[in-house]
Amino acid sequence: MEILGLFFEDFPLGKSGGSVGRTITSSDVTFFEEMSSWPEYSSAAGRLAPEMLVTMVSAGLMTRQGFYEGTLVGIIGNSWQYKAPVIVGDTLKLKYWVTQASLTKSKEKGIVVFKIITYNQRDETVAEGEIKTMMKTRGSSS
Amino acid sequence: MLETEERLFSERDLLLGILWEGDAQLHTNRPGMAKTPFGSTIVHGNSVTSMVLGQLLRVHFKSAEKIRIRELTVNYLAPVHVGDAVKGVFVLEESHKISDDSKMLRMNFEILKNQQTRVSQGSVSIEME
Numbered sequence: 001m002e003i004l005g006l007f008f009e010d011f012p013l014g015k016s017g018g019s020v021g022r023t024i025t026s027s028d029v030t031f032f033e034e035m036s037s038w039p040e041y042s043s044a045a046g047r048l049a050p051e052m053l054v055t056m057v058s059a060g061l062m063t064r065q066g067f068y069e070g071t072l073v074g075i076i077g078n079s080w081q082y083k084a085p086v087i088v089g090d091t092l093k094l095k096y097w098v099t100q101a102s103l104t105k106s107k108e109k110g111i112v113v114f115k116i117i118t119y120n121q122r123d124e125t126v127a128e129g130e131i132k133t134m135m136k137t138r139g140s141s142s
Numbered sequence: 143m144l145e146t147e148e149r150l151f152s153e154r155d156l157l158l159g160i161l162w163e164g165d166a167q168l169h170t171n172r173p174g175m176a177k178t179p180f181g182s183t184i185v186h187g188n189s190v191t192s193m194v195l196g197q198l199l200r201v202h203f204k205s206a207e208k209i210r211i212r213e214l215t216v217n218y219l220a221p222v223h224v225g226d227a228v229k230g231v232f233v234l235e236e237s238h239k240i241s242d243d244s245k246m247l248r249m250n251f252e253i254l255k256n257q258q259t260r261v262s263q264g265s266v267s268i269e270m271e
Contacts, residue, residue: 001167001174028162035158036189038196041208051211052192056162059188063164070174072166075187079215079264132217 004069008101008110008135016097019061021121023091024049028057049086054127058118061094062131073109073134080129084120091121099130108140144249146197146230148257151185153224155193159186184221187262191216194230194253195266206270212246216264226255235265244271 032053033040041048055078062068086092100113112135118127159169163186167174175183191214199209222228236248246269253262 001171001177031161032158032192033196035155036192036196037200038192039200039204039209041210043208050192050196051214052188052195053162055214056159056186056188056192059163063166068166070167072168074168074221075218077215077217078188079213081213082211085210 001070003071004066005071006067006135007071007140008103008112008137010067011098011101011110011112011135013098013101016095017065018095019064019093021091021093022057022061024053024057024086024088026088028053029088032056043085043087045085046087046089049088049090051080051082051127054082054086054092054118055080055129057092058094058116058127058129059131061092061118062096062114062116068133071136073136075131076111076134077132078129080127082127084124084126086120086126090126092118092126094118103137104134108137109134110137111135144198144202144232144234146194146201148227148229149193149197150227151190151222151224155189156183156185156224158192159189163188180221182223184223185226187216187218187222190222190228190253190261191264194228194251198230198232199268203268203270208271210269211266212269213267214264215266216262218262220255220259220261222255222261227257228253228255228261229257230254232266240269244269
């Protein structure tokens with residue numbers, strides 16, 4: 001596996017960052033609903049993006065940081081609170097910071113937990129989450 | 143208890159995660175993944191959750207006019223590969239009225255593959271009108 005990402009040791013508590021923007025299009029929602037069997041819902045403001053699409057776009061904005069490449073063992077959990085609806089045409093960004101970092105028993109891997117805030121073009125928080133990852137350490141053999 | 147129909151995961155289903163979450167090698171690098179304990183590329187955990195939750199909403203809550211997921215927690219316990227058949231089992235933990243025409247449900251769930259292996263467990267809060 002090509003290693004281009006960061007290791008467990010590169011994620012001290014409090015390490016933080018942010019993402020670029022990602023506009024949610026009508027096609028995003030159409031394809032997501034078709035592929036996941038998600039029903040279509042609308043509000044007075046417009047067509048709603050499914051909450052799981054918001055989750056996946058947020059996860060994608062984390063992937064685009066580049067630090068998972070070849071060093072992520074897996075996402076082992078996540079939890080989200082959806083604070084406001086996301087409408088087609090909204091542009092999402094996120095900020096993140098490390099809230100937990102601990103080695104596993106073998107010391108070949110470490111658990112890194114990211115706190116995430118996803119917000120829209122009006123700086124309104126639309127979702128707050130935690131992504132729990134398992135990352136390789138520099139001494140990892142695989 | 144509510145169950146979703148078993149769904150067989152195909153290569154097409156890998157695209158859901160690839161499109162929105164990105165590659166991250168675990169899902170598209172076959173030779174790389176062959177050297178890991180997973181043995182092969184795996185389906186994004188959020189794709190599995192999306193498909194099971196989507197089916198729950200579509201089949202079991204089709205009479206609701208509006209539905210919003212308020213909270214979701216998922217812990218991943220085992221990988222899903224192309225060829226695995228997956229279903230969700232939901233148990234209602236709490237239900238309360240928010241207004242005359244809306245209520246909040248909180249359910250715990252498990253997602254199983256091939257009728258026996260638990261691949262994830264979690265909880266979801268759903269507001270519906």
